[in-house]
Amino acid sequence: MIDKALLSKLAQEHGTPLVIIDHAKLRQNLEEFRQWLPRVQPYYAVKANSHPAIIKTLYEAGASFDVASLPEFLLVHENIKDLPEQERQDFIWDKIIYANPIKAIPTLKELDQYKPLVTYDNFEEIKKIQKHAPNVGMVLRLKVPNLGAMVELSSKFGAAPEEAMALIDASEAAGLTVEGLSFHVGSQTTNFQNYAVALNLAAEIFKACRAKGYSKMNLLDIGGGFPAPYDENVQPLRECAKVINAEIERLFPEDIQILAEPGRFIVASAVTLVAEVIGKADRDGRRCYYINDGVYHTYSGVIFDHCHYPVKAIKEGPTQICAVFGPTCDALDTISLTEELPDLELGDLVYSENMGAYSHASSTFFNGFPPAKVVHL
Numbered sequence: 486m487i488d489k490a491l492l493s494k495l496a497q498e499h500g501t502p503l504v505i506i507d508h509a510k511l512r513q514n515l516e517e518f519r520q521w522l523p524r525v526q527p528y529y530a531v532k533a534n535s536h537p538a539i540i541k542t543l544y545e546a547g548a549s550f551d552v553a554s555l556p557e558f559l560l561v562h563e564n565i566k567d568l569p570e571q572e573r574q575d576f577i578w579d580k581i582i583y584a585n586p587i588k589a590i591p592t593l594k595e596l597d598q599y600k601p602l603v604t605y606d607n608f609e610e611i612k613k614i615q616k617h618a619p620n621v622g623m624v625l626r627l628k629v630p631n632l633g634a635m636v637e638l639s640s641k642f643g644a645a646p647e648e649a650m651a652l653i654d655a656s657e658a659a660g661l662t663v664e665g666l667s668f669h670v671g672s673q674t675t676n677f678q679n680y681a682v683a684l685n686l687a688a689e690i691f692k693a694c695r696a697k698g699y700s701k702m703n704l705l706d707i708g709g710g711f712p713a714p715y716d717e718n719v720q721p722l723r724e725c726a727k728v729i730n731a732e733i734e735r736l737f738p739e740d741i742q743i744l745a746e747p748g749r750f751i752v753a754s755a756v757t758l759v760a761e762v763i764g765k766a767d768r769d770g771r772r773c774y775y776i777n778d779g780v781y782h783t784y785s786g787v788i789f790d791h792c793h794y795p796v797k798a799i800k801e802g803p804t805q806i807c808a809v810f811g812p813t814c815d816a817l818d819t820i821s822l823t824e825e826l827p828d829l830e831l832g833d834l835v836y837s838e839n840m841g842a843y844s845h846a847s848s849t850f851f852n853g854f855p856p857a858k859v860v861h862l
């Protein structure tokens with residue numbers, strides 16, 4: 486947690502709303518991931534927060550990257566574009582995965598020159614890849630249970646496990662190389678058994694592939710889902726890692742490379758937002774505060790990410806239950822109807838922690854209000 490005096494100082498210096506990115510915390514989260522999951526290579530999921538400075542810090546800390554669009558790929562590529570040709574190509578092979586199973590044809594055409602790993606989960610995609618990006622490596626994304634995740638992903642992506650062999654056969658028949666399997670158990674998962682179920686499903690398919698002689702299948706991508714510490718009920722990463730490590734050890738021989746795509750875990754706790762009270766009213770017996778950031782901006786995760794970010798005050802004093810609204814003219818711009826806050830005046834500062842993932846990344850210019858300013862610690 487950044488101390489309140491520093492939050493106030495930064496707000497005074499830079500104005501509000503202010504997104505404060507703590508780069509030491511980013512490095513610490515990456516290290517923690519490596520410590521608890523030593524066999525798993527972390528590919529930071531850029532979509533969680535694509536700020537170039539975050540990518541640079543993680544690049545310098547030796548992270549790999551999961552990108553899900555051409556602009557995200559190019560953001561990462563910016564860091565390696567001046568490397569000698571072979572080193573640059575090795576970085577793409579070893580440290581980037583394009584993990585969006587659906588890719589537009591112009592994207593495939595552009596990606597082909599870089600020969601990255603890409604995920605896919607359907608027959609139509611095989612035809613597109615064969616025609617427009619025959620030089621990429623392929624990873625089949627499986628549909629796995631997402632029970633108990635804050636954000637469910639399995640209704641949109643993933644091949645049914647019973648369809649997997651047919652998709653791998655079709656890719657090989659098309660002259661493409663399938664290098665592995667991937668899955669995603671749903672974001673901010675609370676049910677670590679999802680990983681165990683998914684790892685068992687993947688192990689069965691690996692066995693079947695090896696039995697068929699598909700010797701290039703040597704990579705397993707266990708996706709994201711690793712929980713960020715939004716509140717005291719969230720279990721720590723080490724508990725999640727216990728389940729994953731035990732199953733990996735039991736099911737996957739050493740020659741299978743294991744990677745993951747953590748987004749939220751790496752970036753959520755590295756960002757704090759500071760905003761300021763710009764309006765105050767009592768409505769239907771409830772104190773209402775209007776602040777200069779809301780759900781169309783840094784609090785966009787309230788809508789898109791199904792996330793709750795407690796709003797806290799810098800000032801201390803007896804509290805009451807209040808509503809907190811964003812600055813736009815839309816009633817949807819409601820951050821919370823039940824925050825405990827002291828009596829605040831116009832200009833008083835409020836802040837929310839754990840704001841790094843799926844928040845600033847989906848901020849808009851709605852109603853003429855620009856996204857919050859970003860500063861770096």
Ligand SMILES: Cc1ncc(COP(=O)(O)O)c(C=O)c1O
Pocket residue numbers: 530533551584585638669671672673708709710711746747748749750842
């Ligand atoms: C394919 C893929 N990988 C990784 C992630 C990152 O997941 P998380 O933020 O839960 O770690 C996502 C999130 O939506 C995703 O779709």
